[in-house]
Amino acid sequence: MPEIPTFTDKRISQTQRALTNALISLTLEKGYDALTVRDISERANIGYATFFRHFSDKDALLEDVLEKTLSDFLGLIQPVINDPERTVTLVFEHVKQNSDPVRVLLRTRNVSPLLPRIFAFSSQAMLETLIPNPQSLIPPEIAAHHMIVSILELIEWWLEHDMPYPPERMGKIVNALIMQPARKLAFLEK
Amino acid sequence: MPEIPTFTDKRISQTQRALTNALISLTLEKGYDALTVRDISERANIGYATFFRHFSDKDALLEDVLEKTLSDFLGLIQPVINDPERTVTLVFEHVKQNSDPVRVLLRTRNVSPLLPRIFAFSSQAMLETLIPNPQSLIPPEIAAHHMIVSILELIEWWLEHDMPYPPERMGKIVNALIMQPARKLAFLEK
DNA sequence: TGACTTTTGAGACATTGTATATCATTTCTC
DNA sequence: GAGAAATGATATACAATGTCTCAAAAGTCA
Numbered sequence: 416m417p418e419i420p421t422f423t424d425k426r427i428s429q430t431q432r433a434l435t436n437a438l439i440s441l442t443l444e445k446g447y448d449a450l451t452v453r454d455i456s457e458r459a460n461i462g463y464a465t466f467f468r469h470f471s472d473k474d475a476l477l478e479d480v481l482e483k484t485l486s487d488f489l490g491l492i493q494p495v496i497n498d499p500e501r502t503v504t505l506v507f508e509h510v511k512q513n514s515d516p517v518r519v520l521l522r523t524r525n526v527s528p529l530l531p532r533i534f535a536f537s538s539q540a541m542l543e544t545l546i547p548n549p550q551s552l553i554p555p556e557i558a559a560h561h562m563i564v565s566i567l568e569l570i571e572w573w574l575e576h577d578m579p580y581p582p583e584r585m586g587k588i589v590n591a592l593i594m595q596p597a598r599k600l601a602f603l604e605k
Numbered sequence: 606m607p608e609i610p611t612f613t614d615k616r617i618s619q620t621q622r623a624l625t626n627a628l629i630s631l632t633l634e635k636g637y638d639a640l641t642v643r644d645i646s647e648r649a650n651i652g653y654a655t656f657f658r659h660f661s662d663k664d665a666l667l668e669d670v671l672e673k674t675l676s677d678f679l680g681l682i683q684p685v686i687n688d689p690e691r692t693v694t695l696v697f698e699h700v701k702q703n704s705d706p707v708r709v710l711l712r713t714r715n716v717s718p719l720l721p722r723i724f725a726f727s728s729q730a731m732l733e734t735l736i737p738n739p740q741s742l743i744p745p746e747i748a749a750h751h752m753i754v755s756i757l758e759l760i761e762w763w764l765e766h767d768m769p770y771p772p773e774r775m776g777k778i779v780n781a782l783i784m785q786p787a788r789k790l791a792f793l794e795k
Numbered sequence: 796t797g798a799c800t801t802t803t804g805a806g807a808c809a810t811t812g813t814a815t816a817t818c819a820t821t822t823c824t825c
Numbered sequence: 826g827a828g829a830a831a832t833g834a835t836a837t838a839c840a841a842t843g844t845c846t847c848a849a850a851a852g853t854c855a
Binding site: 424426427430461462463464465468 | 830831832833834835
């Protein structure tokens with residue numbers, strides 16, 4: 416039977432923290448695909464073989480980073496349905512305070528299956544809350560997908576342009592440009 | 606001085622066609638990143654070394670495929686500004702008739718710098734045609750970026766869901782959900 | 796058709812990156 | 826401070842890239 420450690424060894428958490436930071440900074444510098452495990456372990460000041468004692472490969476380390484980033488994210492996006500403007504503002508504030516990992520998340524879409532899962536999950540949550548208008552030209556799945564994906568696209572734009580507007584303004588913009596039109600066109604007023 | 610051949614050797618065009626088709630089918634089957642040059646040349650029934658006589662590496666072959674796909678695309682997206690619904694319908698019809706290469710294009714965003722260039726180019730074209738409303742909450746660059754990117758997101762959704770609605774319907778949806786709101790909110794009526 | 800040019804296939808090779816294993820050393824935990 | 830665990834350095838097997846050579850096949854053009 417494997418022992419479950421009560422406390423994590425300082426060396427282990429230090430190593431993993433260093434690898435995580437190395438992955439984030441290197442990905443932003445030269446792109447995830449261009450990285451080698453050697454790049455990462457050197458940046459982290461960690462022996463090459465030690466990398467594999469913690470992660471089976473480069474992708475596993477990425478998954479680890481993204482998982483943490485995403486679980487924070489999801490808690491925020493969830494209630495976006497009730498008060499869109501306020502929630503979107505909160506999302507942009509959160510992004511601002513975690514811009515590096517979020518940049519990594521958005522830049523590695525193809526690599527990780529996590530982001531698509533978020534889309535599906537969030538769309539589902541929306542469809543369960545809002546009431547589709549059967550008369551509408553626009554299928555509810557399309558409206559829900561559009562809302563989720565467009566917000567993420569605007570976050571990406573905002574980050575790549577060094578956050579030129581404050582989160583409150585972005586909340587208003589997203590609400591007017593994306594949320595309100597989609598709700599009016601595809602769902603019934605409650 | 607290098608001779609410029611009047612006609613291309615049949616063997617050359619045959620080889621390149623085979624490599625192109627192999628790349629497309631394999632990318633849709635198991636993903637671009639998972640492919641090796643050996644996979645591609647085997648699928649194409651072409652010697653491994655021969656691959657490199659035509660393309661410096663895997664990415665160069667991809668660029669070649671995407672360039673052709675994109676130049677077709679651009680000609681269609683260009684006039685989207687004047688009659689959105691009609692043009693978007695044409696775009697979806699074009700996508701339907703070229704769904705395999707378009708799927709590859711959308712799935713390899715991270716790999717190729719081509720798609721981001723399209724965004725920039727198309728946004729620019731829009732900004733030169735439409736007149737921004739100085740009173741608007743929404744900056745014109747955001748509105749333009751939103752229109753371009755959201756259309757592509759919907760195309761991707763449509764393809765991944767096996768084109769469940771006809772192009773005409775998609776034209777109406779995109780117009781109502783994306784184009785009209787963005788124009789009303791960020792630009793002046795002409 | 797036939798001469799000649801070019802492309803191709805097959806195989807060898809150097810190089811780079813991955814992933815595993817070993818062992819002495821360092822650093823934690825208790 | 827003693828024992829346990831993680832680490833660094835090094836060696837190795839392996840997979841994939843990209844280059845090169847040469848004989849055979851297939852094209853071009855007169």
